[in-house]
Amino acid sequence: MTDIESIYEKLSHVISKEDFLQRVQEKVESMGGLCDEPMAAMLVANELGFSDVGRDSVKIENITAESGQINFVAKVVSVFETKEFTRNDGTIGRVGNIIVGDETGKIRLTLWDNMADLIKAGKIIAGQTLQISGYAKQGYSGVEVNVGNNGVLAESEEEIDVAANNQKIKDIKDGMGDLNLTGKVLEISDVRTFQRKDGTSGKVGNLLLGDSTGTVRVTLWDDRTEFLNQIEYGDTVELVNAYARENAFTQKVELQVGNRSIIKKSEKKVEYEEKFTPIEDIKADMNNINVSGRILDIGEIRTFEKKDGSTGRVGNLLLGDSTGKIRLTLWDEKTSFLDEVDFDETIEVLHAYSRENAFNQQVELNLGNRGIIQKSEKEIEYREKFTDIADIIPGESYSVQGKVSEIGELREFEREDGTENVVANLQLKDETGSIRLTLWGEQAYVIEDLDIDSEIQIINAYAKYGLNEEIELSIGNRSRVIML
The missing domain is CATH 2.40.50.140 (Nucleic acid-binding proteins)
Incomplete structure (x- = not known):
């Protein structure tokens, strides 16, 4: 390192030697042992506007893994805790890291032993400007500078502007x-x-x-x-x-x-707007789907036993927007949302995923513990799309409207599990044809309020082959019957 005499030679025209040496000594004392006299002399020179009296100072953008021993001035951006480790010879070492920057970039310093102790002692803090002498090398996350016991970390009064390099x-x-x-x-x-x-x-x-x-x-x-x-x-x-x-x-x-x-x-404000997918564009096996819709139907919450023996919960919503409708399945804690909403309310679903229902081959949305569901103030237009009876084919869900032409009786029966249920049948007609409706459970009781020629809408009924291989609509707990 350049000695004090050679440094002073470059400053002799602006300061007396006595004043120079006095300022060097004051600098050593004020640094509390952070630097020796030659380094203090370089700092005094910097304060006087002479930054090139010692080793050539480099800018961070020019530091590479091949730079070797380097000298530069930078401001402390971040300080991390030190750690102890055991060397191969059994001795205990200390290591710590700080991030420093100048107007051209930022770089990591790895401090060893006595230099790392400066972090623990609180002598290195964010915002501090340092004169640094260390060895550049390739680290785990990029080029870094190692500063050991033979390196230099000395506080500097030089003003450093750190480059703002927040990435997008x-x-x-x-x-x-x-x-x-x-x-x-x-x-x-x-x-x-x-x-x-x-x-x-x-x-x-x-x-x-x-x-x-x-x-x-x-x-x-x-x-x-x-x-x-x-x-x-x-x-x-x-x-x-x-x-x-x-x-x-x-x-x-x-x-x-x-x-x-x-x-x-x-507290910074970040511009981010969720991108919402129209329901008609949702296909099977999509992830991270955001959708807004009106609630058309709310299912009951059911419990089940998971493979690990714990109890799970599942419930459903039917959502609609101007392009179509889709069923949303909520799992576990998310099902509590079903008790907070009502028909025709608007909600937002964030980070859902889509799967094809193996039973009816319909694409449905699922919301797990990573997803978000919340009420929304958005105005969502939804109009139910009704299908002509003549166009109904098995294996799809439909909404239809028409007049009641026949009303069957309410019948009770016993399920395979021993529980009792009820079922009823209607015949519905429109201008294109007629179709048999089978109503299950609570839906069956609607026949008690109907007469011949009553006009009704059936929402989300499933078409399948029934008696005599004729197509019929099955109306269960996922369907709605609306009397006009």
Whole structure:
């Protein structure tokens, strides 16, 4: 390192040697042991406007894994906790990390032993400007600078503006590190535990974040997963020093938040608007579907036993918009929403997935614990689409309207499980033809309020072959009968 005499030679025309040496000594004392006299001399020179008296100072954007020993000035952006580890010779080492930046970018510093102790002692804080001397190399998440006992970390009074390099989601690529991002919480997963190869237990959880350019899944590990209990849908979250990896299963790039990253709630406003899919565009096996619709039908909540012996709950809604209608199945805790809504109310369903019903081959929506269902103030236009009786074919669900031409009797019968039920039949006609209606359970009692030529609408009845292989409509608890 350049000695004090050679540094002063470059400053002799602006300051006396006595004043220079006095300021060097004051700098050493004020730093509390953070730097030696040569480094203090360089800092004094910087304060006097001479930043090139020592080793050439570089900008962060020019630091590469091949730069080797470097000297630069940067502002502390983030400080992380130190850790202890055992070396091969049995001695205990200490390591810590900080993120520093200048007007050209940001970079990670890895501090070892005595330098790491400065973090624990509180002598390195965010917002502080440092004169840094260390060794550049390729780290796990990109180029980093190692500062050991032979390196230099000294406080500087130089004003440094840190580049604002918040990424947009659309710009994130696999392998990127030191990522800073602000996004809106769209989805929060449960925390799962797993066993590592070394036998220890780990924890993992996920967030889905969105900004004006797209969405990205964020994975949190171990202690970081506790953050998931502190946030809710719609919150703004800020990530510092995350890194991007491609999910081997989905082939989608995700962000990882480990012990070197920071995740926190933010008051920043994030522009994000959910994209809603018209019901007619929903196909089987789609994921992350958002839909708005009016409630056309509300099913009962049923309980069942899961494979692990626990009790599950399931319920259904029928939703409609201007393009069509679809059945939504709610699972477990989500079923409580059915007690909070009524017919014709508008709701939003976020992050649902679609599957084909094996029984009726109809595409349906499912909402699990990652999805969101909520009331909405949107005005949703829905008009039931009625099918002419002549156009009905088996294996589909239909809505029809017409006049009652025959009314059967209410009959009781015993199911295979020993419980009792009721059934009744009607004959319905329109201008194109006539069809038999079979009404089950509570629906059967509607015949008590009907007369010949009563006009009715049947919503969501299932067409199948009945007696004599003639097509009939089956009206169960998923159907509605409306008297006009």
